[in-house]
Amino acid sequence: MSTSAFSHLMRSVPAAPKIELRSFDGVARSESRATDPTLTCQARNAVAANDAFSFWKLAEEWQPALNEIILESARIAEHYLFENYLAACRRRPPSGLDTYYLVKNLIPDKIRFSINSLAIRVRRRQTFPNWPCEGTLLRLWRQWLQRALRQVGATDGWHIGFWPRGFRSCIVITHDVESSLGLDAMNAVADLEERYGFRSAWNLPLQQYAIDWKQVDNLRERGFEFGAHGLRHDGKLFRSAADFAALKPKLEKLAREHGLHGFRAPSTLRRAEWIASMTFDFDSSFADTDPWEPQPGGTCSIFPFFLSSQMVELPYTLPQDHTLIHLLHRDPLQVWMLKADWIASVGGLILTLTHPDYSGSGRYLQKYEDLLKHLAAIEGAWRALPSEVARWWRNRAALTLRVGDSGIRIEGAQAGEAVAVALSKEPLAN
Numbered sequence: 001m002s003t004s005a006f007s008h009l010m011r012s013v014p015a016a017p018k019i020e021l022r023s024f025d026g027v028a029r030s031e032s033r034a035t036d037p038t039l040t041c042q043a044r045n046a047v048a049a050n051d052a053f054s055f056w057k058l059a060e061e062w063q064p065a066l067n068e069i070i071l072e073s074a075r076i077a078e079h080y081l082f083e084n085y086l087a088a089c090r091r092r093p094p095s096g097l098d099t100y101y102l103v104k105n106l107i108p109d110k111i112r113f114s115i116n117s118l119a120i121r122v123r124r125r126q127t128f129p130n131w132p133c134e135g136t137l138l139r140l141w142r143q144w145l146q147r148a149l150r151q152v153g154a155t156d157g158w159h160i161g162f163w164p165r166g167f168r169s170c171i172v173i174t175h176d177v178e179s180s181l182g183l184d185a186m187n188a189v190a191d192l193e194e195r196y197g198f199r200s201a202w203n204l205p206l207q208q209y210a211i212d213w214k215q216v217d218n219l220r221e222r223g224f225e226f227g228a229h230g231l232r233h234d235g236k237l238f239r240s241a242a243d244f245a246a247l248k249p250k251l252e253k254l255a256r257e258h259g260l261h262g263f264r265a266p267s268t269l270r271r272a273e274w275i276a277s278m279t280f281d282f283d284s285s286f287a288d289t290d291p292w293e294p295q296p297g298g299t300c301s302i303f304p305f306f307l308s309s310q311m312v313e314l315p316y317t318l319p320q321d322h323t324l325i326h327l328l329h330r331d332p333l334q335v336w337m338l339k340a341d342w343i344a345s346v347g348g349l350i351l352t353l354t355h356p357d358y359s360g361s362g363r364y365l366q367k368y369e370d371l372l373k374h375l376a377a378i379e380g381a382w383r384a385l386p387s388e389v390a391r392w393w394r395n396r397a398a399l400t401l402r403v404g405d406s407g408i409r410i411e412g413a414q415a416g417e418a419v420a421v422a423l424s425k426e427p428l429a430n
């Protein structure tokens with residue numbers, strides 16, 4: 001993607017509005033009264049380590065001097081990561097979807113895509129988060145780091161690298177399989193991925209159609225993994241507390257029986273606190289930015305984070321094939337390459353979400369192959385399964401970096417995977 005193409009695409013989307021929060025560079029917000037270190041520590045645990053200190057994983061020796069701005073950063077990060085910039089009614093599935101789901105299966109796909117495409121065009125578009133690239137949270141992480149360096153009187157320092165074994169970014173390939181047609185196309189897509197050195201994760205709706213578990217086992221043996229895509233694509237899971245209470249045990253039981261440890265909500269309809277209450281190891285129902293879904297929004301994060309103290313969130317960060325092809329009528333490859341290059345340039349998580357139902361055959365399979373070719377050429381990227389990234393992010397959180405006269409040490413279980421990186425060498429820090 002050329003620089004001018006990048007600039008053009010960035011100009012074609014509305015600018016982010018002023019958020020009513022002071023940046024990390026500002027004075028501590030009025031509610032931040034973190035003078036008691038014990039209180040600070042409790043608050044850090046309560047937000048499950050999404051504060052800036054835990055994000056960067058700086059030297060432990062710096063922490064006492066930074067306690068106040070660490071607490072402040074946790075509150076600001078939560079504002080974005082948990083979509084708290086949206087009104088409460090927009091952080092759950094919109095009302096009115098029931099009628100859509102009642103008639104959805106009666107309408108031929110082509111007509112349904114046209115109706116949905118028209119609907120998102122007439123829907124009042126939120127100006128924040130930006131699309132396809134949203135950098136507000138990244139800027140805040142960077143500003144916080146600069147402020148922390150000033151506060152400890154350093155011009156450089158060390159942190160535990162974002163990815164294991166010195167990798168500079170991360171690529172995760174995922175799919176949601178919407179129908180038995182998608183199931184039929186899985187092997188062709190998997191063959192292609194293997195050819196380019198990738199293994200992917202497939203999320204299945206567990207009661208939508210008959211699943212061939214032998215096919216699943218065969219793909220597992222080849223290194224692919226599977227997750228749960230809810231029970232059915234019917235909009236019910238997060239519709240009401242009663243629906244969730246009734247469906248959650250069934251979903252968890254089926255997922256357990258089939259060894260599925262990851263979750264993605266059907267149509268990415270979601271409620272953060274309810275997802276966090278489920279027994280999955282990780283979730284991938286949030287985007288970094290996706291204004292085109294029935295529940296628009298985004299976490300503004302191109303890195304994993306903690307949805308709860310137990311559950312890791314892996315936001316999908318490349319626009320969905322369905323959105324680009326059927327709703328926006330755009331060439332998916334151009335947008336995918338633009339976004340992937342931007343994420344790689346700051347060392348983040350490139351997480352794809354495509355459907356074998358839409359791009360598992362014909363010319364869109366060719367576009368998908370071109371995407372794989374492009375991703376395979378990104379140097380220093382860790383090609384990982386979602387479960388591996390979730391495990392790594394949890395391990396990294398439990399590690400401690402010590403920098404002193406005796407040198408630089410990373411302590412904790414599986415510390416050998418982690419690498420200390422100079423902040424001056426970290427793209428996101430500069």
Ligand SMILES: [Zn+2]
Nearest residue numbers: 176178266267
């Ligand atoms: Zn789906």
